[in-house]
Amino acid sequence: MTERAISDLGGLPGGPIDTAEHEPTLSERRVDAMMMLLRAKPRSFWATDENRRTIEGLEPKTYAESAYYERWVLAMRGLLIEKGVLSETEIEAKLSEVRARHAEAGQ
Amino acid sequence: MTGPYSIGAKVKVSQGLPPGHVRTPLFLRGREGEVIRHFGDFPNPERLAYGLSGLPKLHLYQVLFTMDETWEGDGAYAPGDTVTADIYETWLEPL
Numbered sequence: 001m002t003e004r005a006i007s008d009l010g011g012l013p014g015g016p017i018d019t020a021e022h023e024p025t026l027s028e029r030r031v032d033a034m035m036m037l038l039r040a041k042p043r044s045f046w047a048t049d050e051n052r053r054t055i056e057g058l059e060p061k062t063y064a065e066s067a068y069y070e071r072w073v074l075a076m077r078g079l080l081i082e083k084g085v086l087s088e089t090e091i092e093a094k095l096s097e098v099r100a101r102h103a104e105a106g107q
Numbered sequence: 108m109t110g111p112y113s114i115g116a117k118v119k120v121s122q123g124l125p126p127g128h129v130r131t132p133l134f135l136r137g138r139e140g141e142v143i144r145h146f147g148d149f150p151n152p153e154r155l156a157y158g159l160s161g162l163p164k165l166h167l168y169q170v171l172f173t174m175d176e177t178w179e180g181d182g183a184y185a186p187g188d189t190v191t192a193d194i195y196e197t198w199l200e201p202l
Contacts, residue, residue: 004133011134011178046158053128053156 006063007056031069109145110166116142117202128156131198144169166196
């Protein structure tokens with residue numbers, strides 16, 4: 001039998017819902033902006049449904065432990081690689097460069 | 108044109124359990140309901156999710172279920188409570 005999708009929660013006890021609002025942080029705004037640019041027509045690298053499929057396809061532990069915009073980052077990473085826009089090697093190389101720069105600035 | 112189902116039609120949600128990007132909630136699979144609204148036709152999201160065109164478009168319906176049918180009488184709800192869901196024609200069977 002097919003397992004229940006991590007996003008398919010209908011009918012399960014959900015507990016109380018946290019409806020508290022917060023101002024989007026700078027990093028959240030940046031993630032939002034990146035997604036909007038990647039999805040902007042006419043180039044639009046992927047469809048909304050591909051975004052959802054990628055997020056709902058995260059391993060359950062990752063999905064559960066990731067905040068809303070962290071899931072967006074993971075979806076962007078996966079879809080950029082899937083679509084051949086960037087390779088995993090290129091992403092990792094850039095991340096190493098950025099981490100080194102941050103470490104240097106922190107000293 | 109309201110597609111294969113008219114308003115008021117009795118329908119059953121498919122029992123299917125396919126893997127992949129499925130847009131019909133698990134708790135409604137195999138349940139019987141009534142079509143109460145026709146939203147129009149749209150590209151199939153279950154194919155759009157894989158980079159396909161999603162064409163031909165599918166008719167999308169709002170289907171009404173009683174809570175007794177949905178939860179099999181199990182759960183905290185009031186008599187007469189209902190729940191609705193938006194379901195594509197490919198997930199519905201005529202009754």
